[in-house]
Amino acid sequence: MLRIFLTEFKKLVKINRLPLVILLAITVRAVLCFLPQVHEHPYSDEVYKRYTTQLEGELTSDKIKNLNTRLAEIDELIAIYDEMQQSYASGELTLDEYSAYTEQHGKAKAEESTVRYLCSKCEILDGCTDFDKQIFCDTAWNDFFEDNGFDYVMLIALLCIAVPAFDAEYSSGSFKQIITSKRGKTQLALSKLAAVWAAIFVLSCLMSAVMLAVFVYRNGLEYSKMPVGNILLTDGFGDTSLIVYYLKYTLLKALIWAMYSCLFCLIAVLFKNITFAIITGFIIGITPQIISTGVESERAVYYISGIQLGKMYGANVRLWLLAGIILIKSVLLSVAVSMAWSKKA
Amino acid sequence: MELEFKNVCKSYRSKQALTDFSVTLQEGVHALLGPNGAGKSTLMNILTGLLKQTSGSVTLDGTDTDKMGAVFRGILGFMPQELGFYKSFSAVETLEYYADLRDVKDSKKRIDELLTLVNLQEDKKRKVGGYSGGMKRRLGIALALLNDPKILVLDEPTAGLDPKERMRFRNVISQVGFGKIVILATHIVSDVESISDDCLLLKDGRLIDKGSPDELCVKIEDKVWDIPMTEQQAESYLLTHSCANIIKREGGVFVHTVSDEKPDEKASPANAGLEDVYMNYFGEVTDNA
Numbered sequence: 129m130l131r132i133f134l135t136e137f138k139k140l141v142k143i144n145r146l147p148l149v150i151l152l153a154i155t156v157r158a159v160l161c162f163l164p165q166v167h168e169h170p171y172s173d174e175v176y177k178r179y180t181t182q183l184e185g186e187l188t189s190d191k192i193k194n195l196n197t198r199l200a201e202i203d204e205l206i207a208i209y210d211e212m213q214q215s216y217a218s219g220e221l222t223l224d225e226y227s228a229y230t231e232q233h234g235k236a237k238a239e240e241s242t243v244r245y246l247c248s249k250c251e252i253l254d255g256c257t258d259f260d261k262q263i264f265c266d267t268a269w270n271d272f273f274e275d276n277g278f279d280y281v282m283l284i285a286l287l288c289i290a291v292p293a294f295d296a297e298y299s300s301g302s303f304k305q306i307i308t309s310k311r312g313k314t315q316l317a318l319s320k321l322a323a324v325w326a327a328i329f330v331l332s333c334l335m336s337a338v339m340l341a342v343f344v345y346r347n348g349l350e351y352s353k354m355p356v357g358n359i360l361l362t363d364g365f366g367d368t369s370l371i372v373y374y375l376k377y378t379l380l381k382a383l384i385w386a387m388y389s390c391l392f393c394l395i396a397v398l399f400k401n402i403t404f405a406i407i408t409g410f411i412i413g414i415t416p417q418i419i420s421t422g423v424e425s426e427r428a429v430y431y432i433s434g435i436q437l438g439k440m441y442g443a444n445v446r447l448w449l450l451a452g453i454i455l456i457k458s459v460l461l462s463v464a465v466s467m468a469w470s471k472k473a
Numbered sequence: 474m475e476l477e478f479k480n481v482c483k484s485y486r487s488k489q490a491l492t493d494f495s496v497t498l499q500e501g502v503h504a505l506l507g508p509n510g511a512g513k514s515t516l517m518n519i520l521t522g523l524l525k526q527t528s529g530s531v532t533l534d535g536t537d538t539d540k541m542g543a544v545f546r547g548i549l550g551f552m553p554q555e556l557g558f559y560k561s562f563s564a565v566e567t568l569e570y571y572a573d574l575r576d577v578k579d580s581k582k583r584i585d586e587l588l589t590l591v592n593l594q595e596d597k598k599r600k601v602g603g604y605s606g607g608m609k610r611r612l613g614i615a616l617a618l619l620n621d622p623k624i625l626v627l628d629e630p631t632a633g634l635d636p637k638e639r640m641r642f643r644n645v646i647s648q649v650g651f652g653k654i655v656i657l658a659t660h661i662v663s664d665v666e667s668i669s670d671d672c673l674l675l676k677d678g679r680l681i682d683k684g685s686p687d688e689l690c691v692k693i694e695d696k697v698w699d700i701p702m703t704e705q706q707a708e709s710y711l712l713t714h715s716c717a718n719i720i721k722r723e724g725g726v727f728v729h730t731v732s733d734e735k736p737d738e739k740a741s742p743a744n745a746g747l748e749d750v751y752m753n754y755f756g757e758v759t760d761n762a
Contacts, residue, residue, distance in 0.1 A: 135573035142566070143559050301557020305616060308521045309574035310547040316574070 129319070132311055136323040144292050150331055153285035157335050160281065161342035167271045171242035179239075179246055180265040187261040192250045199243045205229075205236040249361065258363045259355035266359050268347040269370055273359065275339070276377070278438040282335050283413045286328055286385060290392040291405045293324045294469065298400050307470075317466035321393055325458065328389040332382035340374065357443075364443025376447060377440055383454045384433050388413060390461035397468045433457065474534060474623060475499055476520075476654050481529035483515050483678075490515040491678045494529070501670035502650050505658040508755050512678040513658040514554060517628050520656070521551045533624075547576070550622030554629045554658075556613040560602030564593050564612050567601055568619060575620040587615040590645055606633040614642065618649060625655045631664045643668050666747040674754050681754060690745040697749045698740040699727040718748075 140146050169176070183191050212233075216226040253261045297303045307313050349371070356365050356373040365373065391412065396405040416434030426444040429436045433454050441447065476498045483491040491512045505513045518524035520531060522539065531538045538545045558567055565584060572580035588594045591611040596604070601612065610633055617625060627646075631639045639661075646655060647668050659665055665672065666686055674682045674689075682689065699720070702710060707719045707728050717730040729743060730736055731752045 131573055131576075135570060139559070139570060143561055296559060297557075301555055302559065303557065304521075304523060304553040304555075305551065305557070305571065305613075306574065308523065308546060308549060308551045309571065310543050310576050310620070311574050312543055312546075 129315070132315065132319045133322050136316075136319045137326065139296075140289070140293060140323050140327060143296050144289055146289060146327055149285055149288050150327075150334065153281055153331060154334055154338055156281050157279075157338050158342060161275075161339055165271065165275060167274060169267065169270075171245040172238065173267060175239050175242040176246070176267060177265050179242060180263055183263045184265075185263065187250060187253055187263055189254075191263065192247075192254060195243060195247050195250055198239075199247050202236040202240050202243055205233050206240065209233055252361045253358065256357055256361070256363045258366050259357040260367060262354055262358050264351050264354060264358070266351065266354075268343070269351060269359055272339075272343045272347075273374075273440050276336075276374075276440060278414070278417050279335060282332060282385060283410065285331060286389055287392060287406050287409050287413075289327055289331070290324050290389040291396045291402055291409060293320055294393050294396045294465070295400070295402045295405070313470040314466045317469040318462060321390060321462050321465055324389045324393060325386045325462075329382045329386040332385040333378055336374075336378035336381065340378075360440075360443065362443045373440075380441060380447065380451060380454075381437060383451055383458075384437055387433065387454050387458045387461065390458050390465060394461055394465045394468060397465055474654060476624065477530075477532045477535075478516075478520075479530045479532070481516070481519060481531065482527045483512075483519060483524065484527050489678055491519070491526070494678075494680055496673060496680060496683065498654050498656070500652055500654055502646060502655040502657060502665070502668050504665035504669040504672040505656060505675060506662065506665070506672050506751060507658075507675035508660075510677075511675040513675055514628055515678070516675070517551075517553075517626050517656065517658060520624075521549060521626055522546065547620065548623040550617040550620060550625040552613045552617040552627045552630055554632070556609055558601040558604075558609065558612065560600060562601055563599060564588065564597045564601060564604075564615075567612065568615060571616055571619055577620050583619065583621075587618055590618070590648075591615045592641065607635060607638050610634055611638065611642075614645065623653055625650070625653050627655070627657045629659055630657065631659060631661055639664055662747045662751050672747065672750070674750075676755060686747045686750075689750045690747065693731065693750055693753045694745045695742065696731050696733055696753060697729070697743045697745040698732060698736055699729050699743040700737045700740045701725055701727055717752075 179195075183195070212221065212226065212229050215221045216223075221229070250263070297306055306316065309316070311319075352371040353369045355367050356370050357363060357368075359370065368376075392405065392409040395408050395412070396402070399405050399408070413434070416432045417438045419432060420428070420435040420438060426442055429441075429445060430450060430453055433450065436445075436450070441450075478494050478496050478498075481491055481494040482489070494512070494516065505516065507513055515524065519526045520538070522545075525539075533541065533545065559570075562570065565588070568584040568587065569580060572584065577583055588597050591614050593608065593611055593615065596608065601609065604612065610630065614627070614630060617627060631642055634642060643664060646657070650668070657665060657669070669686060671683060671685045672689055673680055682692075684692070700710075701724075704726050707726050710728050711717055711719065714728075714730060717728050720727045720729045729749075730740075731749050
């Protein structure tokens with residue numbers, strides 16, 4: 129079985145130009161990573177960095193108290209603005225006093241959203257119990273997680289690899305010679321599928337690795353060992369660090385893409401038309417992303433696993449269960465591909 | 474080794490492609506002769522497992538070939554009528570790929586032998602996409618022989634080959650056919666006349682006769698005639714008689730024909746060949762392309 133798997137993998141490399149597709153996909157992904165991204169934050173980056181640097185470290189009640197005090201000061205400074213203006217106009221305040229106030233007011237306005245955000249974040253963190261709560265400047269990691277959305281480059285690369293894998297026999301006319309070989313139709317179909325599955329799994333991991341590499345190149349690995357709960361603001365992940373969370377997500381995503389490869393192979397086998405299979409595959413590939421906007425339930429990812437390709441996994445997602453379901457779906461799709469291929473033969 | 478077809482039938486909806494086909498084949502070269510649509514390819518597809526017969530059985534030494542599965546496919550070599558190759562593979566890569574699929578031991582040595590046998594050594598590293606039709610046929614023959622099969626099935630193996638390549642093919646079959654059951658379907662009677670041990674004549678899905686080329690020729694020896702004619706007479710004779718050939722030799726033009734009755738007063742008995750057998754059974758002249 130290993131020999132035939134390697135043979136099919138070699139064929140995939142040679143006929144489907146696998147190295148070229150992988151190289152192209154990785155290059156495009158890297159270029160896209162280097163393009164400037166726009167991230168909207170509910171705070172000022174500069175102020176957030178200043179505050180988180182000042183308060184960096186374990187989240188203590190003193191730090192929360194200080195932040196709340198500062199927020200109260202800010203609220204008060206903003207609230208008395210009209211009153212202070214009238215006082216200055218009526219001569220109750222000297223120019224120096226009024227100037228000192230406007231300076232304080234300007235600073236308060238600049239810091240308001242950030243301190244408010246930090247306070248609410250600290251309040252949520254304070255309610256969490258199953259990880260080591262820390263204050264640190266998490267903007268880069270937040271942006272990185274946000275950038276890990278649905279990967280269209282991966283979808284296109286997947287279609288380019290998976291669809292022609294089963295089409296090669298149809299288009300070359302080599303069907304009869306292949307299926308009359310000693311290896312049975314089922315074994316052949318499964319080997320072809322395993323080769324595609326492995327290629328897609330590896331490609332997805334490489335794509336995630338490229339994203340991480342660009343992130344590390346730009347930001348270093350600072351805070352990578354912080355518990356992910358500090359960013360996602362929820363219990364349920366325990367002490368899973370940011371980097372481990374990303375690696376688990378990478379594997380989960382790779383499993384889903386590999387499952388998609390089985391689905392696209394099935395489409396290619398059923399329709400025997402490469403263009404139609406690619407178009408249909410593309411539509412099927414993006415459908416979960418469209419559906420997911422209207423789906424609130426975390427359970428949906430167990431049924432429509434593709435949803436998970438557009439977002440990081442949540443604390444309620446039982447990772448091993450989801451991975452198991454994806455593998456079962458892959459096996460069922462593989463059986464369907466094998467049966468359809470044998471029948472079409 | 475004994476390959477037995479027993480009452481094999483195959484029907485496609487309303488069309489009966491093969492009817493009650495029964496024959497037992499032993500080691501040797503067996504030619505399947507018949508016009509298009511006679512059921513030759515259907516029979517080969519059933520033997521190779523590409524098609525399932527509607528009824529009847531195919532057994533090798535008493536065991537159903539379907540049940541033998543991989544064991545049977547392991548001793549089977551098949552060259553289909555329509556050959557297909559991966560265009561970006563070279564001949565060596567193609568053979569290596571199939572050697573893996575067929576679990577061929579010491580494949581490098583075997584591939585080298587076969588490339589020499591089919592005269593593709595010089596072009597072995599060229600991409601198959603650039604091969605001529607004849608070269609592809611030769612590669613197809615090498616593929617069929619890759620696992621040193623005990624049963625070799627060749628469907629129209631010489632189509633598109635030039636006379637020199639056809640001669641080479643006949644030599645190859647004579648060389649490698651010993652100890653194997655070789656089943657060879659063709660339109661080109663001359664390709665099998667000298668190498669086949671027996672011929673199976675198929676018409677409309679039925680086996681209408683079988684025997685060695687000599688036996689079949691003896692059966693029609695009193696039906697083959699040469700009629701001396703002028704060239705113009707011969708041409709007009711051919712317009713009304715499809716079972717005839719014009720032969721030019723010393724002494725003039727002759728129409729060589731097959732007929733139960735003496736076709737003309739001037740007609741004289743002629744030697745019967747396998748082509749005459751074909752003309753007799755199928756009522757048409759064979760394709761000598």
